[in-house]
Amino acid sequence: MTTTALPTYEDAIARFEPVIGLETHVELGTQTKMFCGCRTEFGAEPNTQVCPVCLALPGALPVANRAGIEATIRIGLALNCDIATWCRMARKNYFYPDMPKNFQTSQYDEPLCAEGYVDVEYEGKPYRIGIERVHLEEDTGKSLHVGGATGRIQGATESLVDYNRAGIPLVEIVTKPVPGLGALAPEIAKAYVTELRDIIRSLGVSDVRMEQGSLRCDVNTSLNKPGEEWGTRTETKNVNSLRSVERAVRSEIIRQASLLDEGTRIIQETRHFHEDRGDTSPGRSKETATDYRYFPEPDLVPIAPDPAWVAELKAALPERPSSKRARLREDWGISEIDMQSVANAGAVELIEETIAAGASPAGARKWWMGELARRANETGIDLADIGATPLQVAELQKLVDAGKLNDKLARAVLEGVVAGEGDPAAVMAARGLEVVNDEGALTAAVDEAIAANPDIAAKIREGKVAAAGALVGAVMKTTRGQADAKTVRDLILARLS
Ligand SMILES: [Zn+2]
Numbered sequence: 001m002t003t004t005a006l007p008t009y010e011d012a013i014a015r016f017e018p019v020i021g022l023e024t025h026v027e028l029g030t031q032t033k034m035f036c037g038c039r040t041e042f043g044a045e046p047n048t049q050v051c052p053v054c055l056a057l058p059g060a061l062p063v064a065n066r067a068g069i070e071a072t073i074r075i076g077l078a079l080n081c082d083i084a085t086w087c088r089m090a091r092k093n094y095f096y097p098d099m100p101k102n103f104q105t106s107q108y109d110e111p112l113c114a115e116g117y118v119d120v121e122y123e124g125k126p127y128r129i130g131i132e133r134v135h136l137e138e139d140t141g142k143s144l145h146v147g148g149a150t151g152r153i154q155g156a157t158e159s160l161v162d163y164n165r166a167g168i169p170l171v172e173i174v175t176k177p178v179p180g181l182g183a184l185a186p187e188i189a190k191a192y193v194t195e196l197r198d199i200i201r202s203l204g205v206s207d208v209r210m211e212q213g214s215l216r217c218d219v220n221t222s223l224n225k226p227g228e229e230w231g232t233r234t235e236t237k238n239v240n241s242l243r244s245v246e247r248a249v250r251s252e253i254i255r256q257a258s259l260l261d262e263g264t265r266i267i268q269e270t271r272h273f274h275e276d277r278g279d280t281s282p283g284r285s286k287e288t289a290t291d292y293r294y295f296p297e298p299d300l301v302p303i304a305p306d307p308a309w310v311a312e313l314k315a316a317l318p319e320r321p322s323s324k325r326a327r328l329r330e331d332w333g334i335s336e337i338d339m340q341s342v343a344n345a346g347a348v349e350l351i352e353e354t355i356a357a358g359a360s361p362a363g364a365r366k367w368w369m370g371e372l373a374r375r376a377n378e379t380g381i382d383l384a385d386i387g388a389t390p391l392q393v394a395e396l397q398k399l400v401d402a403g404k405l406n407d408k409l410a411r412a413v414l415e416g417v418v419a420g421e422g423d424p425a426a427v428m429a430a431r432g433l434e435v436v437n438d439e440g441a442l443t444a445a446v447d448e449a450i451a452a453n454p455d456i457a458a459k460i461r462e463g464k465v466a467a468a469g470a471l472v473g474a475v476m477k478t479t480r481g482q483a484d485a486k487t488v489r490d491l492i493l494a495r496l497s
Pocket residue numbers: 033036037038049050051052053054055167
Protein backbone atom coordinates (compact mmCIF):
# COMPACT_ATOMS: atom_id res chain seq x y z
CA MET A 1 0.00 0.00 0.00
CA THR A 2 1.36 3.37 -0.94
CA THR A 3 0.85 6.22 1.50
CA THR A 4 1.54 8.99 -1.02
CA ALA A 5 -1.53 11.09 -1.77
CA LEU A 6 -3.02 10.22 -5.16
CA PRO A 7 -2.82 12.88 -7.87
CA THR A 8 -6.09 14.36 -9.07
CA TYR A 9 -7.42 13.12 -12.41
CA GLU A 10 -6.74 16.50 -14.04
CA ASP A 11 -3.19 16.46 -12.75
CA ALA A 12 -2.59 12.88 -13.98
CA ILE A 13 -4.02 13.54 -17.42
CA ALA A 14 -2.00 16.74 -17.80
CA ARG A 15 1.24 14.74 -17.60
CA PHE A 16 0.33 11.32 -19.06
CA GLU A 17 -1.45 10.05 -22.16
CA PRO A 18 -3.78 7.08 -21.68
CA VAL A 19 -4.24 4.22 -24.13
CA ILE A 20 -7.36 2.14 -23.54
CA GLY A 21 -8.70 -1.10 -24.94
CA LEU A 22 -11.90 -2.99 -24.24
CA GLU A 23 -12.70 -6.67 -24.24
CA THR A 24 -16.41 -7.32 -24.05
CA HIS A 25 -18.08 -10.67 -23.53
CA VAL A 26 -21.64 -11.07 -24.71
CA GLU A 27 -23.68 -14.11 -23.73
CA LEU A 28 -25.82 -15.06 -26.70
CA GLY A 29 -29.53 -15.64 -26.16
CA THR A 30 -29.67 -18.92 -28.07
CA GLN A 31 -32.27 -21.47 -26.96
CA THR A 32 -29.60 -24.12 -26.44
CA LYS A 33 -25.91 -24.21 -25.53
CA MET A 34 -23.08 -23.87 -28.06
CA PHE A 35 -22.03 -27.52 -28.32
CA CYS A 36 -24.97 -29.51 -26.89
CA GLY A 37 -28.76 -29.36 -26.73
CA CYS A 38 -29.05 -28.15 -23.10
CA ARG A 39 -31.39 -25.26 -22.34
CA THR A 40 -29.96 -21.87 -21.40
CA GLU A 41 -32.70 -20.36 -19.22
CA PHE A 42 -31.37 -17.83 -16.69
CA GLY A 43 -32.01 -18.55 -13.01
CA ALA A 44 -32.90 -22.26 -13.31
CA GLU A 45 -32.20 -24.65 -10.38
CA PRO A 46 -28.43 -25.32 -10.25
CA ASN A 47 -27.17 -28.20 -12.41
CA THR A 48 -30.53 -28.89 -14.07
CA GLN A 49 -29.41 -27.70 -17.52
CA VAL A 50 -26.48 -30.05 -18.04
CA CYS A 51 -25.62 -33.16 -20.05
CA PRO A 52 -22.58 -35.39 -20.72
CA VAL A 53 -21.23 -32.94 -23.32
CA CYS A 54 -21.23 -29.77 -21.20
CA LEU A 55 -20.14 -31.76 -18.13
CA ALA A 56 -17.30 -33.15 -20.28
CA LEU A 57 -17.93 -36.79 -19.40
CA PRO A 58 -15.52 -39.17 -21.15
CA GLY A 59 -16.44 -39.90 -24.74
CA ALA A 60 -18.95 -37.08 -25.13
CA LEU A 61 -18.56 -35.17 -28.41
CA PRO A 62 -19.57 -31.56 -29.14
CA VAL A 63 -21.60 -30.40 -32.14
CA ALA A 64 -21.65 -26.68 -32.98
CA ASN A 65 -24.92 -24.73 -32.68
CA ARG A 66 -25.66 -23.00 -36.01
CA ALA A 67 -27.63 -20.24 -34.23
CA GLY A 68 -24.50 -19.32 -32.24
CA ILE A 69 -22.39 -19.07 -35.39
CA GLU A 70 -25.05 -17.01 -37.16
CA ALA A 71 -25.36 -14.59 -34.23
CA THR A 72 -21.57 -14.13 -34.09
CA ILE A 73 -21.41 -13.39 -37.82
CA ARG A 74 -24.26 -10.88 -37.51
CA ILE A 75 -22.44 -9.12 -34.66
CA GLY A 76 -19.25 -9.08 -36.76
CA LEU A 77 -21.11 -7.62 -39.74
CA ALA A 78 -22.80 -4.98 -37.59
CA LEU A 79 -19.31 -4.01 -36.36
CA ASN A 80 -18.04 -3.68 -39.95
CA CYS A 81 -15.78 -6.75 -39.70
CA ASP A 82 -14.47 -9.10 -42.38
CA ILE A 83 -15.98 -12.56 -41.95
CA ALA A 84 -13.63 -15.54 -42.21
CA THR A 85 -14.40 -17.95 -45.03
CA TRP A 86 -12.77 -20.76 -43.07
CA CYS A 87 -11.76 -20.91 -39.43
CA ARG A 88 -11.39 -23.31 -36.54
CA MET A 89 -12.27 -23.40 -32.88
CA ALA A 90 -9.30 -23.78 -30.51
CA ARG A 91 -8.71 -25.22 -27.08
CA LYS A 92 -7.61 -22.72 -24.46
CA ASN A 93 -6.12 -24.87 -21.73
CA TYR A 94 -6.33 -23.91 -18.11
CA PHE A 95 -7.71 -25.41 -14.94
CA TYR A 96 -10.66 -23.83 -13.20
CA PRO A 97 -13.16 -25.63 -10.94
CA ASP A 98 -16.16 -24.23 -12.82
CA MET A 99 -14.82 -25.40 -16.19
CA PRO A 100 -15.40 -29.15 -16.39
CA LYS A 101 -13.29 -29.82 -19.48
CA ASN A 102 -10.20 -28.06 -18.11
CA PHE A 103 -10.08 -26.20 -21.37
CA GLN A 104 -12.35 -23.63 -22.90
CA THR A 105 -13.48 -24.13 -26.46
CA SER A 106 -12.61 -20.76 -27.94
CA GLN A 107 -10.88 -19.27 -30.95
CA TYR A 108 -7.25 -18.24 -31.18
CA ASP A 109 -5.51 -17.16 -34.37
CA GLU A 110 -8.53 -17.79 -36.60
CA PRO A 111 -11.38 -15.61 -35.29
CA LEU A 112 -14.70 -15.74 -37.11
CA CYS A 113 -14.73 -11.94 -37.57
CA ALA A 114 -11.86 -9.41 -37.66
CA GLU A 115 -10.81 -5.88 -38.65
CA GLY A 116 -13.95 -3.85 -37.99
CA TYR A 117 -14.85 -0.60 -36.28
CA VAL A 118 -17.57 1.14 -34.28
CA ASP A 119 -18.32 4.84 -34.61
CA VAL A 120 -19.37 6.46 -31.37
CA GLU A 121 -20.44 10.00 -30.73
CA TYR A 122 -19.61 11.99 -27.65
CA GLU A 123 -20.80 15.57 -27.17
CA GLY A 124 -21.50 15.88 -30.86
CA LYS A 125 -18.06 14.64 -31.98
CA PRO A 126 -17.44 11.30 -33.74
CA TYR A 127 -14.81 8.81 -32.55
CA ARG A 128 -13.92 5.64 -34.46
CA ILE A 129 -12.99 2.66 -32.30
CA GLY A 130 -11.17 -0.10 -34.19
CA ILE A 131 -12.30 -3.69 -33.65
CA GLU A 132 -9.50 -6.22 -33.74
CA ARG A 133 -11.58 -9.37 -33.56
CA VAL A 134 -14.94 -10.88 -32.72
CA HIS A 135 -14.71 -14.53 -31.80
CA LEU A 136 -16.92 -17.29 -30.52
CA GLU A 137 -16.33 -19.28 -27.35
CA GLU A 138 -18.24 -20.90 -24.51
CA ASP A 139 -19.03 -19.67 -21.04
CA THR A 140 -17.86 -21.38 -17.85
CA GLY A 141 -19.99 -22.54 -14.94
CA LYS A 142 -20.37 -20.53 -11.76
CA SER A 143 -18.74 -21.07 -8.38
CA LEU A 144 -20.68 -20.18 -5.24
CA HIS A 145 -18.77 -19.72 -2.01
CA VAL A 146 -21.04 -20.17 0.99
CA GLY A 147 -20.77 -19.93 4.76
CA GLY A 148 -18.73 -16.70 4.79
CA ALA A 149 -19.90 -13.13 5.21
CA THR A 150 -18.87 -11.79 1.82
CA GLY A 151 -19.73 -14.53 -0.64
CA ARG A 152 -16.03 -14.68 -1.56
CA ILE A 153 -13.81 -17.69 -1.20
CA GLN A 154 -12.00 -16.17 1.80
CA GLY A 155 -13.89 -17.21 4.94
CA ALA A 156 -16.26 -19.55 3.09
CA THR A 157 -16.92 -22.99 4.59
CA GLU A 158 -17.74 -24.64 1.28
CA SER A 159 -17.71 -23.94 -2.44
CA LEU A 160 -20.42 -25.21 -4.79
CA VAL A 161 -20.37 -25.30 -8.57
CA ASP A 162 -23.34 -24.71 -10.86
CA TYR A 163 -22.70 -25.91 -14.43
CA ASN A 164 -25.90 -24.51 -15.96
CA ARG A 165 -23.92 -21.69 -17.57
CA ALA A 166 -21.08 -23.95 -18.79
CA GLY A 167 -21.24 -24.13 -22.57
CA ILE A 168 -23.54 -21.15 -23.20
CA PRO A 169 -22.23 -19.37 -26.31
CA LEU A 170 -20.17 -16.32 -25.60
CA VAL A 171 -18.93 -13.78 -28.12
CA GLU A 172 -15.78 -11.84 -27.28
CA ILE A 173 -15.35 -8.47 -28.92
CA VAL A 174 -11.85 -7.02 -28.67
CA THR A 175 -11.01 -3.46 -29.67
CA LYS A 176 -7.69 -2.32 -31.03
CA PRO A 177 -5.75 -0.14 -28.60
CA VAL A 178 -7.26 3.35 -28.59
CA PRO A 179 -4.69 6.14 -28.06
CA GLY A 180 -5.22 9.87 -28.37
CA LEU A 181 -8.38 10.31 -26.33
CA GLY A 182 -6.65 12.28 -23.57
CA ALA A 183 -8.90 13.38 -20.73
CA LEU A 184 -11.98 11.95 -22.49
CA ALA A 185 -10.76 8.32 -22.34
CA PRO A 186 -13.20 7.34 -19.53
CA GLU A 187 -16.21 8.93 -21.27
CA ILE A 188 -15.38 7.47 -24.70
CA ALA A 189 -14.90 4.01 -23.13
CA LYS A 190 -18.40 4.28 -21.68
CA ALA A 191 -19.83 5.65 -24.95
CA TYR A 192 -18.29 2.70 -26.82
CA VAL A 193 -19.80 0.07 -24.52
CA THR A 194 -23.16 1.86 -24.68
CA GLU A 195 -23.09 1.89 -28.49
CA LEU A 196 -21.96 -1.74 -28.60
CA ARG A 197 -24.79 -2.74 -26.25
CA ASP A 198 -27.35 -0.88 -28.38
CA ILE A 199 -26.06 -2.47 -31.61
CA ILE A 200 -26.18 -5.98 -30.15
CA ARG A 201 -29.60 -5.38 -28.64
CA SER A 202 -30.89 -4.22 -32.04
CA LEU A 203 -29.72 -7.53 -33.53
CA GLY A 204 -31.83 -9.44 -31.01
CA VAL A 205 -29.02 -11.93 -30.30
CA SER A 206 -28.58 -11.17 -26.58
CA ASP A 207 -30.46 -9.32 -23.88
CA VAL A 208 -27.12 -7.57 -23.07
CA ARG A 209 -27.91 -7.03 -19.39
CA MET A 210 -24.79 -5.98 -17.55
CA GLU A 211 -26.39 -6.58 -14.13
CA GLN A 212 -27.17 -10.20 -15.07
CA GLY A 213 -23.77 -10.70 -16.65
CA SER A 214 -24.93 -11.22 -20.22
CA LEU A 215 -22.65 -8.32 -21.16
CA ARG A 216 -19.34 -8.20 -19.29
CA CYS A 217 -16.53 -5.81 -19.83
CA ASP A 218 -12.79 -5.87 -19.16
CA VAL A 219 -11.01 -2.55 -19.49
CA ASN A 220 -7.33 -2.25 -20.45
CA THR A 221 -5.53 0.91 -19.48
CA SER A 222 -1.96 2.11 -19.84
CA LEU A 223 -0.21 5.46 -19.49
CA ASN A 224 2.78 6.97 -21.23
CA LYS A 225 4.50 10.35 -21.20
CA PRO A 226 3.92 12.41 -24.38
CA GLY A 227 6.28 11.27 -27.12
CA GLU A 228 7.23 8.07 -25.32
CA GLU A 229 6.23 4.47 -26.06
CA TRP A 230 2.95 3.09 -24.74
CA GLY A 231 3.15 1.94 -21.15
CA THR A 232 2.41 -1.47 -19.61
CA ARG A 233 -1.31 -2.11 -19.47
CA THR A 234 -3.48 -3.53 -16.74
CA GLU A 235 -6.77 -5.31 -17.34
CA THR A 236 -9.63 -4.37 -15.02
CA LYS A 237 -12.23 -7.12 -14.60
CA ASN A 238 -15.73 -7.20 -13.08
CA VAL A 239 -16.85 -3.94 -14.59
CA ASN A 240 -20.56 -4.55 -14.60
CA SER A 241 -22.30 -1.30 -15.31
CA LEU A 242 -21.84 1.44 -17.90
CA ARG A 243 -21.01 3.92 -15.18
CA SER A 244 -18.36 1.57 -13.84
CA VAL A 245 -16.62 1.44 -17.24
CA GLU A 246 -16.02 5.15 -16.95
CA ARG A 247 -15.04 4.97 -13.27
CA ALA A 248 -12.68 2.03 -13.83
CA VAL A 249 -10.68 3.86 -16.51
CA ARG A 250 -10.53 7.02 -14.43
CA SER A 251 -9.39 5.29 -11.23
CA GLU A 252 -6.78 3.24 -13.10
CA ILE A 253 -5.35 6.39 -14.74
CA ILE A 254 -5.00 8.00 -11.31
CA ARG A 255 -3.47 4.87 -9.74
CA GLN A 256 -0.94 4.32 -12.52
CA ALA A 257 0.05 8.01 -12.58
CA SER A 258 0.76 7.84 -8.88
CA LEU A 259 3.02 4.78 -9.33
CA LEU A 260 4.83 6.29 -12.32
CA ASP A 261 5.42 9.48 -10.30
CA GLU A 262 7.17 7.37 -7.66
CA GLY A 263 9.25 5.70 -10.34
CA THR A 264 7.48 2.37 -9.79
CA ARG A 265 7.07 0.04 -12.75
CA ILE A 266 3.50 -0.91 -13.76
CA ILE A 267 3.02 -4.69 -13.66
CA GLN A 268 0.96 -6.39 -16.35
CA GLU A 269 -1.85 -7.90 -14.29
CA THR A 270 -5.58 -8.24 -14.01
CA ARG A 271 -7.29 -6.04 -11.45
CA HIS A 272 -10.72 -6.26 -9.89
CA PHE A 273 -13.03 -3.28 -9.91
CA HIS A 274 -14.96 -2.60 -6.71
CA GLU A 275 -18.35 -0.98 -7.35
CA ASP A 276 -18.60 0.26 -3.77
CA ARG A 277 -15.20 1.96 -3.51
CA GLY A 278 -14.79 2.87 -7.17
CA ASP A 279 -11.21 1.58 -7.30
CA THR A 280 -9.34 -1.60 -8.24
CA SER A 281 -7.33 -4.23 -6.39
CA PRO A 282 -4.77 -6.61 -7.91
CA GLY A 283 -5.90 -9.95 -9.32
CA ARG A 284 -3.50 -12.40 -10.94
CA SER A 285 -0.43 -11.54 -12.96
CA LYS A 286 -1.51 -11.71 -16.56
CA GLU A 287 -0.91 -14.93 -18.46
CA THR A 288 0.42 -14.67 -21.96
CA ALA A 289 -1.04 -16.65 -24.84
CA THR A 290 1.67 -19.31 -24.53
CA ASP A 291 0.48 -20.13 -21.00
CA TYR A 292 -2.78 -21.41 -22.48
CA ARG A 293 -1.17 -23.87 -24.91
CA TYR A 294 -3.78 -23.17 -27.58
CA PHE A 295 -4.29 -25.78 -30.29
CA PRO A 296 -7.02 -26.37 -32.89
CA GLU A 297 -10.05 -28.20 -31.47
CA PRO A 298 -9.91 -31.73 -32.94
CA ASP A 299 -13.51 -32.67 -32.03
CA LEU A 300 -15.19 -29.97 -34.14
CA VAL A 301 -15.23 -29.49 -37.90
CA PRO A 302 -13.92 -26.12 -39.18
CA ILE A 303 -16.46 -23.35 -39.69
CA ALA A 304 -16.72 -22.32 -43.35
CA PRO A 305 -19.64 -19.89 -43.75
CA ASP A 306 -20.96 -19.73 -47.32
CA PRO A 307 -20.24 -16.18 -48.61
CA ALA A 308 -23.74 -16.06 -50.14
CA TRP A 309 -25.24 -16.74 -46.69
CA VAL A 310 -23.02 -14.05 -45.14
CA ALA A 311 -24.14 -11.58 -47.82
CA GLU A 312 -27.76 -12.43 -47.01
CA LEU A 313 -27.15 -11.83 -43.30
CA LYS A 314 -25.47 -8.53 -44.11
CA ALA A 315 -28.37 -7.35 -46.28
CA ALA A 316 -30.82 -8.20 -43.51
CA LEU A 317 -29.05 -6.22 -40.74
CA PRO A 318 -31.36 -3.79 -38.92
CA GLU A 319 -30.93 -0.02 -39.08
CA ARG A 320 -28.03 1.14 -36.89
CA PRO A 321 -29.37 2.18 -33.48
CA SER A 322 -27.61 5.56 -33.61
CA SER A 323 -29.07 6.50 -37.00
CA LYS A 324 -32.45 5.19 -35.94
CA ARG A 325 -32.32 7.28 -32.76
CA ALA A 326 -31.37 10.38 -34.77
CA ARG A 327 -34.30 9.78 -37.15
CA LEU A 328 -36.80 9.17 -34.33
CA ARG A 329 -35.51 12.12 -32.31
CA GLU A 330 -36.41 14.34 -35.24
CA ASP A 331 -39.84 12.70 -35.75
CA TRP A 332 -40.73 12.91 -32.08
CA GLY A 333 -39.31 16.39 -31.60
CA ILE A 334 -37.32 15.57 -28.46
CA SER A 335 -33.83 16.41 -27.21
CA GLU A 336 -30.76 14.18 -27.38
CA ILE A 337 -30.87 13.71 -23.59
CA ASP A 338 -34.55 12.67 -23.64
CA MET A 339 -33.80 10.25 -26.47
CA GLN A 340 -30.96 8.78 -24.43
CA SER A 341 -33.26 8.12 -21.47
CA VAL A 342 -35.79 6.50 -23.80
CA ALA A 343 -33.02 4.23 -25.13
CA ASN A 344 -31.71 3.46 -21.64
CA ALA A 345 -35.22 2.50 -20.52
CA GLY A 346 -35.47 0.09 -23.46
CA ALA A 347 -38.51 2.01 -24.70
CA VAL A 348 -37.52 3.00 -28.26
CA GLU A 349 -39.40 0.20 -30.02
CA LEU A 350 -42.33 0.31 -27.58
CA ILE A 351 -42.90 4.00 -28.20
CA GLU A 352 -42.41 3.54 -31.93
CA GLU A 353 -45.10 0.82 -32.02
CA THR A 354 -47.45 2.88 -29.85
CA ILE A 355 -47.18 5.77 -32.32
CA ALA A 356 -47.72 3.35 -35.22
CA ALA A 357 -50.92 2.26 -33.43
CA GLY A 358 -52.23 5.83 -33.53
CA ALA A 359 -50.92 7.68 -30.46
CA SER A 360 -49.15 11.03 -30.67
CA PRO A 361 -45.38 10.95 -29.96
CA ALA A 362 -45.87 12.99 -26.77
CA GLY A 363 -48.74 10.76 -25.60
CA ALA A 364 -46.84 7.54 -26.29
CA ARG A 365 -43.70 8.77 -24.57
CA LYS A 366 -45.65 10.07 -21.57
CA TRP A 367 -47.05 6.64 -20.59
CA TRP A 368 -43.97 4.54 -21.36
CA MET A 369 -41.49 6.90 -19.74
CA GLY A 370 -43.80 7.93 -16.88
CA GLU A 371 -46.17 5.51 -15.19
CA LEU A 372 -44.90 2.34 -16.88
CA ALA A 373 -41.16 3.10 -16.52
CA ARG A 374 -41.72 3.88 -12.84
CA ARG A 375 -43.46 0.55 -12.39
CA ALA A 376 -40.68 -1.28 -14.28
CA ASN A 377 -38.09 0.32 -12.00
CA GLU A 378 -39.98 -0.59 -8.85
CA THR A 379 -40.61 -4.19 -9.81
CA GLY A 380 -37.39 -4.89 -11.71
CA ILE A 381 -39.47 -6.16 -14.64
CA ASP A 382 -38.45 -5.14 -18.15
CA LEU A 383 -40.59 -2.45 -19.69
CA ALA A 384 -41.38 -4.80 -22.58
CA ASP A 385 -42.74 -7.38 -20.11
CA ILE A 386 -44.63 -4.94 -17.89
CA GLY A 387 -48.08 -6.20 -18.93
CA ALA A 388 -49.22 -3.37 -21.22
CA THR A 389 -48.77 -3.56 -24.99
CA PRO A 390 -48.13 -0.65 -27.39
CA LEU A 391 -51.63 -1.26 -28.81
CA GLN A 392 -53.20 -0.87 -25.36
CA VAL A 393 -51.20 2.25 -24.55
CA ALA A 394 -52.29 3.78 -27.87
CA GLU A 395 -55.92 2.96 -27.04
CA LEU A 396 -55.55 4.55 -23.60
CA GLN A 397 -54.16 7.74 -25.12
CA LYS A 398 -57.04 7.84 -27.63
CA LEU A 399 -59.55 7.64 -24.76
CA VAL A 400 -57.78 10.58 -23.10
CA ASP A 401 -57.75 12.56 -26.36
CA ALA A 402 -61.48 11.88 -26.80
CA GLY A 403 -62.14 13.32 -23.34
CA LYS A 404 -63.41 10.00 -21.99
CA LEU A 405 -60.58 9.74 -19.49
CA ASN A 406 -58.72 12.43 -17.61
CA ASP A 407 -55.17 11.96 -16.44
CA LYS A 408 -56.07 10.50 -13.07
CA LEU A 409 -58.65 8.07 -14.45
CA ALA A 410 -56.26 7.03 -17.23
CA ARG A 411 -53.69 6.05 -14.59
CA ALA A 412 -56.27 3.89 -12.85
CA VAL A 413 -57.23 2.27 -16.18
CA LEU A 414 -53.57 1.61 -16.96
CA GLU A 415 -53.18 -0.03 -13.57
CA GLY A 416 -56.05 -2.38 -14.51
CA VAL A 417 -54.46 -3.12 -17.90
CA VAL A 418 -51.12 -3.98 -16.26
CA ALA A 419 -52.96 -6.16 -13.73
CA GLY A 420 -54.33 -8.18 -16.65
CA GLU A 421 -57.94 -6.94 -16.48
CA GLY A 422 -58.11 -6.46 -20.25
CA ASP A 423 -57.90 -3.65 -22.79
CA PRO A 424 -58.38 -0.01 -21.66
CA ALA A 425 -62.02 0.28 -22.82
CA ALA A 426 -62.90 -2.94 -20.98
CA VAL A 427 -61.12 -1.83 -17.79
CA MET A 428 -62.80 1.56 -18.01
CA ALA A 429 -66.25 -0.06 -18.26
CA ALA A 430 -65.60 -2.71 -15.60
CA ARG A 431 -64.19 -0.24 -13.07
CA GLY A 432 -66.69 2.53 -13.95
CA LEU A 433 -63.95 5.03 -14.62
CA GLU A 434 -65.37 7.15 -17.43
CA VAL A 435 -65.24 10.94 -17.17
CA VAL A 436 -68.61 12.41 -16.14
CA ASN A 437 -69.68 14.55 -19.09
CA ASP A 438 -73.34 14.68 -18.17
CA GLU A 439 -73.99 18.43 -18.07
CA GLY A 440 -76.90 18.09 -15.64
CA ALA A 441 -74.92 16.09 -13.10
CA LEU A 442 -71.95 18.44 -13.37
CA THR A 443 -74.10 21.58 -13.01
CA ALA A 444 -75.69 20.11 -9.90
CA ALA A 445 -72.26 19.39 -8.42
CA VAL A 446 -71.08 22.91 -9.30
CA ASP A 447 -74.13 24.51 -7.68
CA GLU A 448 -73.59 22.39 -4.61
CA ALA A 449 -69.96 23.50 -4.36
CA ILE A 450 -70.93 27.17 -4.78
CA ALA A 451 -73.58 26.88 -2.09
CA ALA A 452 -71.16 25.20 0.31
CA ASN A 453 -68.44 27.85 -0.23
CA PRO A 454 -70.14 31.28 -0.32
CA ASP A 455 -66.93 33.19 0.58
CA ILE A 456 -65.02 31.74 -2.36
CA ALA A 457 -67.99 32.27 -4.67
CA ALA A 458 -68.09 35.94 -3.62
CA LYS A 459 -64.38 36.37 -4.45
CA ILE A 460 -64.88 34.92 -7.91
CA ARG A 461 -67.85 37.25 -8.49
CA GLU A 462 -65.47 40.14 -7.61
CA GLY A 463 -63.18 38.96 -10.40
CA LYS A 464 -60.66 36.90 -8.40
CA VAL A 465 -60.75 34.08 -10.94
CA ALA A 466 -57.78 32.27 -9.33
CA ALA A 467 -60.03 31.35 -6.42
CA ALA A 468 -61.98 29.02 -8.74
CA GLY A 469 -59.36 26.30 -8.09
CA ALA A 470 -60.84 25.55 -4.67
CA LEU A 471 -64.33 25.06 -6.15
CA VAL A 472 -62.95 22.86 -8.95
CA GLY A 473 -61.33 20.74 -6.23
CA ALA A 474 -64.67 20.43 -4.40
CA VAL A 475 -66.48 19.34 -7.57
CA MET A 476 -63.74 16.80 -8.42
CA LYS A 477 -64.17 15.41 -4.93
CA THR A 478 -67.95 14.91 -5.22
CA THR A 479 -67.53 13.35 -8.68
CA ARG A 480 -64.72 11.09 -7.35
CA GLY A 481 -62.25 12.55 -9.81
CA GLN A 482 -64.35 11.54 -12.78
CA ALA A 483 -65.02 15.03 -14.10
CA ASP A 484 -62.89 16.93 -16.60
CA ALA A 485 -61.27 19.72 -14.58
CA LYS A 486 -61.35 22.24 -17.43
CA THR A 487 -65.06 21.69 -18.11
CA VAL A 488 -65.79 22.11 -14.40
CA ARG A 489 -63.83 25.33 -14.25
CA ASP A 490 -65.63 26.72 -17.30
CA LEU A 491 -69.01 25.86 -15.70
CA ILE A 492 -68.07 27.56 -12.41
CA LEU A 493 -66.90 30.73 -14.12
CA ALA A 494 -70.03 30.81 -16.31
CA ARG A 495 -72.19 30.41 -13.21
CA LEU A 496 -70.47 33.24 -11.29
CA SER A 497 -69.85 35.82 -13.99
ZN1 LIG B 1 -25.21 -29.96 -22.21
